[in-house]
Amino acid sequence: VVAYRLSIGRDGRLRGNAVITHNSPWPCPNGQFGITPPMNGAVLHTMVGSLPGTVTVFNNAGFQASAHFGIGGPWSNTDGQIWQFGPAHGWEAWHVEAGNNSWFGIEHEDGGDPKHPLTDAQVTASAQVLEALSAQGAWGFPLREANTPDEHGYGVHYMGGANWGGHPCPLETRAAQRPEILRRARILRAHGRYPASDPVTSWTADGKTSLIDLSGQVKLPASTILRLTVDHFGAFSPELSHWIQAGDLTAPVPDGQLLVTG
């Protein structure tokens, strides 16, 4: 599954090629307008529950709790879906008490157990939200880990200690997934999508099989295999160049060489 880079409009709404729901009412009742940049970054939270349950809580003014985003999981059949509770700039969500005016909040479904690792779809969705938030000009922040309230980047709730409510959220399993989220966020920024390109099918030469043999096996013309290979690697290896120049496609492909076949 390919995920695409998302963007935040001037109205503070996240948009793009993903399953995104903007809360109704907009914003949710818990939160307030009036904050100003700069922001230090975003905070990774875990719901200890489901996305639908969290939507109910954040829309109940009695709870005085919210976040900017919630990411669904498989426990409620919303894996990787994104819910936005309020504008991604100028609006404060109530998620880390003393840090509310300088941190965006991103909640993640865990099916009631914060020890569940983020799913692959959640890691990608978190990367999409984080990348879009961080790219917001004056409201942006660097794509790196933050582990104290003074640092800038992707932090976690517990790093704020008592000033942030004294929560252990999101526990270490999920906190430790930030490097992978950040890696995907950087790929989204650089390539506009994650993964950066379609996965390739490759074949490793055994020193006995010729290109003509391989062509018959994978049902691709020999010229197509060579083109796919040079497109993928940017150039032929010296061994392959030498073998191609010899001009005998019935000779075995040199042992250990990689050819791309799809």
Ligand SMILES: [Zn+2]
């Ligand atoms: Zn939290």
